[in-house]
Amino acid sequence: MSTQTPETETETETETEQASTTPHQDRRLAEKRARADRGEAERSAAAQEIQGETLKLKVFRFDPEIADKQEPRFDSFVVPFEQGMTVLDALIYARDEYDSSLTFRHSCRQAVCGSDAFFVNGQQRLGCQTQISDLERPVRVEPLPHQDVVKDLVVEMDHFYDQMEAVDPFFDPDSLPEGELKEQRQSRENHEKVKMATRCIWCGACQSSCNIAAGDNKYLGPAAINKAYQFYMDEREGEQKRQERLEIIEQEHGVWRCQTQFSCTEVCPKDIPLTEHIQELKREAVKQNLKFW
Amino acid sequence: MYEHDVIVVGGGGAGLRAAIAADEEGADVAIVTKLHPVRSHTGAAEGGINAALREGDSWQDHAYDTMKGSDYLGDAPAVDSFAQDAPEEVIQLEHWGMPFSREEDGTVSQRPFGGLSFPRTTYAGAETGHHMLHTLYQQVVKRGIEVYDEWYVSQLAVTGEDDPNDRECHGVVAWDVQSGDIAGFRARDGVILATGGPGQAYDHTTNAVANTGDGVAIAYRAGVPMEDMEMVQFHPTTLPSTGVLISEGVRGEGGILYNSEGERFMFEYGYATNDGELASRDVVARAELTEIAEGRGVEDEYVYLDMRHLGEERITDRLENILHLARDFEGVDGLTEPMPVKPGQHYAMGGIEVNEHGETCISDLYAVGECACVSLHGANRLGGNALPELIVFGARAGRHAAGADMPEPKIETGPYDDAEREELGVPVGAPDSGEGAVEPAADGGPSVEGGVASSDPESVVQATRDAEAERIETLLEREDGVNHADVRANLQETMTENVNVFREEEGLEQALRDIQQARERYQDVYVGDKSRTFNTDLQHTIETRNLLDVAEAIAMGALAREEFRGAHWRAEHQERKDDEYLKHTLVSWNDGEPELWYRPVLLEGDEGTYEPKERSY
Ligand SMILES: Cc1cc2nc3c(=O)[nH]c(=O)nc-3n(C[C@H](O)[C@H](O)[C@H](O)COP(=O)(O)OP(=O)(O)OC[C@H]3O[C@@H](n4cnc5c(N)ncnc54)[C@H](O)[C@@H]3O)c2cc1C
Ligand code: SF4
Ligand code: FES
Numbered sequence: 001m002s003t004q005t006p007e008t009e010t011e012t013e014t015e016t017e018q019a020s021t022t023p024h025q026d027r028r029l030a031e032k033r034a035r036a037d038r039g040e041a042e043r044s045a046a047a048q049e050i051q052g053e054t055l056k057l058k059v060f061r062f063d064p065e066i067a068d069k070q071e072p073r074f075d076s077f078v079v080p081f082e083q084g085m086t087v088l089d090a091l092i093y094a095r096d097e098y099d100s101s102l103t104f105r106h107s108c109r110q111a112v113c114g115s116d117a118f119f120v121n122g123q124q125r126l127g128c129q130t131q132i133s134d135l136e137r138p139v140r141v142e143p144l145p146h147q148d149v150v151k152d153l154v155v156e157m158d159h160f161y162d163q164m165e166a167v168d169p170f171f172d173p174d175s176l177p178e179g180e181l182k183e184q185r186q187s188r189e190n191h192e193k194v195k196m197a198t199r200c201i202w203c204g205a206c207q208s209s210c211n212i213a214a215g216d217n218k219y220l221g222p223a224a225i226n227k228a229y230q231f232y233m234d235e236r237e238g239e240q241k242r243q244e245r246l247e248i249i250e251q252e253h254g255v256w257r258c259q260t261q262f263s264c265t266e267v268c269p270k271d272i273p274l275t276e277h278i279q280e281l282k283r284e285a286v287k288q289n290l291k292f293w
Numbered sequence: 294m295y296e297h298d299v300i301v302v303g304g305g306g307a308g309l310r311a312a313i314a315a316d317e318e319g320a321d322v323a324i325v326t327k328l329h330p331v332r333s334h335t336g337a338a339e340g341g342i343n344a345a346l347r348e349g350d351s352w353q354d355h356a357y358d359t360m361k362g363s364d365y366l367g368d369a370p371a372v373d374s375f376a377q378d379a380p381e382e383v384i385q386l387e388h389w390g391m392p393f394s395r396e397e398d399g400t401v402s403q404r405p406f407g408g409l410s411f412p413r414t415t416y417a418g419a420e421t422g423h424h425m426l427h428t429l430y431q432q433v434v435k436r437g438i439e440v441y442d443e444w445y446v447s448q449l450a451v452t453g454e455d456d457p458n459d460r461e462c463h464g465v466v467a468w469d470v471q472s473g474d475i476a477g478f479r480a481r482d483g484v485i486l487a488t489g490g491p492g493q494a495y496d497h498t499t500n501a502v503a504n505t506g507d508g509v510a511i512a513y514r515a516g517v518p519m520e521d522m523e524m525v526q527f528h529p530t531t532l533p534s535t536g537v538l539i540s541e542g543v544r545g546e547g548g549i550l551y552n553s554e555g556e557r558f559m560f561e562y563g564y565a566t567n568d569g570e571l572a573s574r575d576v577v578a579r580a581e582l583t584e585i586a587e588g589r590g591v592e593d594e595y596v597y598l599d600m601r602h603l604g605e606e607r608i609t610d611r612l613e614n615i616l617h618l619a620r621d622f623e624g625v626d627g628l629t630e631p632m633p634v635k636p637g638q639h640y641a642m643g644g645i646e647v648n649e650h651g652e653t654c655i656s657d658l659y660a661v662g663e664c665a666c667v668s669l670h671g672a673n674r675l676g677g678n679a680l681p682e683l684i685v686f687g688a689r690a691g692r693h694a695a696g697a698d699m700p701e702p703k704i705e706t707g708p709y710d711d712a713e714r715e716e717l718g719v720p721v722g723a724p725d726s727g728e729g730a731v732e733p734a735a736d737g738g739p740s741v742e743g744g745v746a747s748s749d750p751e752s753v754v755q756a757t758r759d760a761e762a763e764r765i766e767t768l769l770e771r772e773d774g775v776n777h778a779d780v781r782a783n784l785q786e787t788m789t790e791n792v793n794v795f796r797e798e799e800g801l802e803q804a805l806r807d808i809q810q811a812r813e814r815y816q817d818v819y820v821g822d823k824s825r826t827f828n829t830d831l832q833h834t835i836e837t838r839n840l841l842d843v844a845e846a847i848a849m850g851a852l853a854r855e856e857f858r859g860a861h862w863r864a865e866h867q868e869r870k871d872d873e874y875l876k877h878t879l880v881s882w883n884d885g886e887p888e889l890w891y892r893p894v895l896l897e898g899d900e901g902t903y904e905p906k907e908r909s910y
Contacts (some may be wrong), residue, residue, distance in 0.1 A: 063824050070823065084534050084624065095778075100821035100822055100830040101822030103827050103830075106502060107334070107335065107501040107502050108501045108502075108533065110622065111621060112420070112423055113328070113332040113333075113334070113501065114332060115329075115332050129621050131621075131624075150826065150827050151826045152827075154827050165434055169431055169432055170435040171390025172435070173388075176388050181383055181384050183344070183388075183401055185395075186399055187399055188395050188397060191394070193391065195392065198424060199420070201336070201423070202331045210588075234390070236390075251482075287738070
């Protein structure tokens with residue numbers, strides 16, 4: 001199926017009669033043809049009826065397996081615009097109405113699963129959280145930069161996950177209160193201090209926006225350092241783990257690589273003050289009188 | 294072929310907790326999940342997690358509230374063990390570092406929630422699920438549990454005895470979404486399904502796009518009954534344009550519902566004179582729709598939820614996430630404006646029939662979380678009772694699968710000979726298309742349903758894998774036909790129209806006819822995308838098939854249950870009929886012929902028998 005010019009595409013019904021059909025199959029095929037005809041009629045009517053406001057979506061396409069898509073390109077889709085429409089809504093429309101092979105990750109559509117970070121009009125954003133009405137048109141949707149593209153808007157996330165896991169992203173206190181039903185008390189102040197850091201949804205937008213991460217594959221990157229911050233700053237963290245964690249973040253490709261360009265902070269859909277957190281950890285490292293690189 | 298002791302399908306709260314528990318018992322565990330674990334829908338839960346933690350509260354009170362909330366369709370052994378285990382499980386999360394909201398003295402905060410006699414809902418802002426999911430995933434990372442993420446499980450490897458009670462599960466078949474490779478996963482000790490809810494059967498839902506009832510459908514086709522599927526929870530406060538949820542925490546903190554006349558209708562029209570906005574969800578959802586039907590809705594569609602009077606400080610402290618949701622997804626500033634809300638599909642009380650250890654009637658096959666029905670929530674789930682369910686029953690299933698000693702279960706599972714069966718008189722199940730005409734895709738694949746006749750576990754897994762590969766091949770080879778998105782849209786429409794908050798006999802029959810038609814269309818489904826790489830078209834096509842099975846059972850159960858209980862309201866039957874319907878609805882697949890039957894509710898608990906009482910608010 002051609003995907004070059006989806007906005008003008010009309011599907012033709014190419015069902016051929018099969019010799020060995022049973023009466024049941026004949027009936028089904030007849031019904032199917034009727035439905036398909038109706039479908040086509042409705043579809044072309046719908047295409048003409050998109051009289052209200054429309055929106056042009058230019059979407060990056062690539063598939064290593066399909067000859068037609070091995071050369072990266074952009075496809076345009078014309079989508080009816082409604083107030084309140086998000087970039088994700090528009091992509092879903094294009095996929096369901098024009099080209100079922102259009103591929104992107106998405107799930108929660110409420111900015112909490114972190115799967116639909118794209119490069120929209122030159123900035124990392126969550127598709128579901130971005131209102132079309134806030135964007136200049138045509139809207140250009142590309143995969144996150146500095147990540148390998150698997151297909152269309154889907155990027156390889158393994159490297160991002162590896163970096164997250166490199167900082168031991170888990171709580172590890174020295175001891176727990178006596179008694180199974182006793183909680184470890186945490187002051188409200190301390191809870192407030194780490195609160196923003198705990199909001200990360202692992203979307204990868206910050207990593208993708210970071211020049212340093214782009215040039216240095218080993219740099220832990222803002223999301224991973226923020227994870228470390230969450231646990232390091234928790235007053236209940238065990239002393240030994242604190243030390244270990246500090247060693248991880250002040251290693252050669254750790255906090256000192258950050259050049260405070262703020263791009264991560266700018267794109268984070270959860271408003272996490274990433275650059276500040278990195279700076280604070282640098283200060284911690286200095287206080288602990290550890291290595292400078 | 295991959296091989297592990299325990300294979301957990303799904304990386305949401307239930308799956309992660311099960312994996313940790315099995316790991317703690319010394320098993321070699323793997324999680325196979327179609328989304329990376331942190332993308333699971335548990336992350337969207339907002340309001341909180343119930344457990345009796347404080348003086349003045351008790352597990353007995355929690356159990357009582359749960360049973361009453363269930364409208365006496367809960368099974369006492371499930372309800373009691375739930376309320377007993379919940380405190381320890383919640384504190385366990387706290388010990389794993391979950392960032393709960395805190396009181397001045399540093400203890401975790403609790404707040405009131407609908408239907409609870411004590412403010413026992415522990416929370417982390419209005420993003421409790423996000424924190425719970427991440428806290429659990431952190432423990433999975435810490436333990437080095439193997440995770441196969443972005444692997445889609447499409448079939449169970451089950452032996453082929455005639456009676457489902459005699460079958461055994463030896464593993465699953467899954468494909469790697471990124472490469473398209475299809476592989477068998479052999480589970481030496483057990484498979485735990487934790488695949489979440491089927492919200493996508495409806496078009497206005499709080500659920501993620503990934504919530505397509507996969508686990509329920511594959512277990513059903515392998516012979517496990519679905520239980521109480523008609524019991525669908527509609528949440529009263531979802532944003533009208535998207536279905537995004539506005540947490541019950543807003544009402545818990547004192548949020549107020551108004552109609553278009555500015556009347557506080559929960560009190561003024563007497564829907565729940567004692568509890569007002571904090572009545573159970575079914576009660577509030579019906580009240581809102583009644584207001585709208587009687588012309589007191591805003592734009593004939595929604596009502597208002599107002600939290601402005603709580604003040605900026607309290608709102609940002611406890612409900613900050615709600616401000617973001619209302620702004621980003623409805624363009625409303627919750628600090629200065631009331632928020633528009635209407636009911637939306639939210640939660641499946643029913644699911645895969647299991648006992649209190651998560652076991653199904655097929656040996657070594659378990660289910661936990663929203664995909665399972667241990668009969669905890671009965672006809673109506675209380676807000677804040679799903680998250681503790683994930684960890685309580687997740688932990689139990691994980692332990693049991695890994696071989697821990699556990700007491701004899703009190704809940705029975707699986708079809709039995711003298712069960713009371715019922716005919717509906719509307720065609721259901723695999724459509725009759727004449728000899729050999731049923732397309733393999735519509736039927737679920739050649740030779741696999743009902744299992745493989747072999748006693749060697751590896752051959753069972755291998756044979757299932759090969760049959761599944763063939764089915765997928767067939768689907769991909771078709772050059773044209775119907776797009777699954779159209780079938781799914783038809784299905785969602787009829788479910789929303791006919792099997793919603795208010796239900797009528799005629800509508801329910803219509804839904805079943807529409808589902809049958811959708812099944813027929815599905816026989817001609819084709820996958821436009823021919824690539825093996827990240828083929829979401831293929832994945833959504835298979836998910837749509839799963840939704841058909843699940844939706845059908847919902848509609849069947851709803852038509853057969855001629856009474857009004859909890860979330861299940863019937864126009865023609867406006868009373869709870871305890872003499873007739875203190876029983877669970879079960880639907881068994883029986884090789885393409887869904888069969889509906891019943892099993893009595895268990896009301897005898899650890900401390901006496903729960904006596905059904907009128908629910909009043
Ligand atoms: C918006 C919202 C708010 C809620 N708020 C609350 C609340 O405040 N308190 C409360 O108690 N409850 C709440 N609930 C209910 C509760 O969050 C859910 O019931 C619960 O999180 C479900 O968890 P789960 O682990 O069963 O499934 P999920 O978290 O949905 O996880 C399912 C997992 O299964 C995997 N999966 C699915 N199909 C396949 C397949 N075919 N192959 C491989 N993997 C598969 C997915 O990748 C995912 O990892 C809320 C629900 C919603 C929707
Ligand atoms: S820190 Fe922000 S941008 Fe980075 S991964 Fe987390 S949520 Fe996304
Ligand atoms: S779809 Fe989940 S973050 Fe956008």
